[in-house]
Amino acid sequence: MKPYGDCIYCGGEVRERSERVDYRFHGQLFILENVPTGVCNQCGEKYFTAEIAKQMEDAVRCIEAPVSTIAVPVIRIPGHDTVCAGQDSA
Numbered sequence: 001m002k003p004y005g006d007c008i009y010c011g012g013e014v015r016e017r018s019e020r021v022d023y024r025f026h027g028q029l030f031i032l033e034n035v036p037t038g039v040c041n042q043c044g045e046k047y048f049t050a051e052i053a054k055q056m057e058d059a060v061r062c063i064e065a066p067v068s069t070i071a072v073p074v075i076r077i078p079g080h081d082t083v084c085a086g087q088d089s090a
């Protein structure tokens, strides 16, 4: 029994992997580790079973202590006139 079926975008085969997943809940971003995720082997689209989706929601709803906290940069894509000067490697 295939829990995911084929990719709805490209028809590729979707296989389950343990993934790190970005998850937004009430405007806050969480990163969930070791999530069983169906990943398309052609386009990389991710799928979750209803059970896993529920578990992810429960995990962020009942969060007590995160494993770790990281800072996430929020950026905008550059306009056409913007030239990337690169970053100084001090």
Ligand SMILES: [Zn+2]
Pocket: 007, 008, 009, 010, 011, 012, 040, 041, 042, 043, 044, 045
């Ligand atoms: Zn696909």
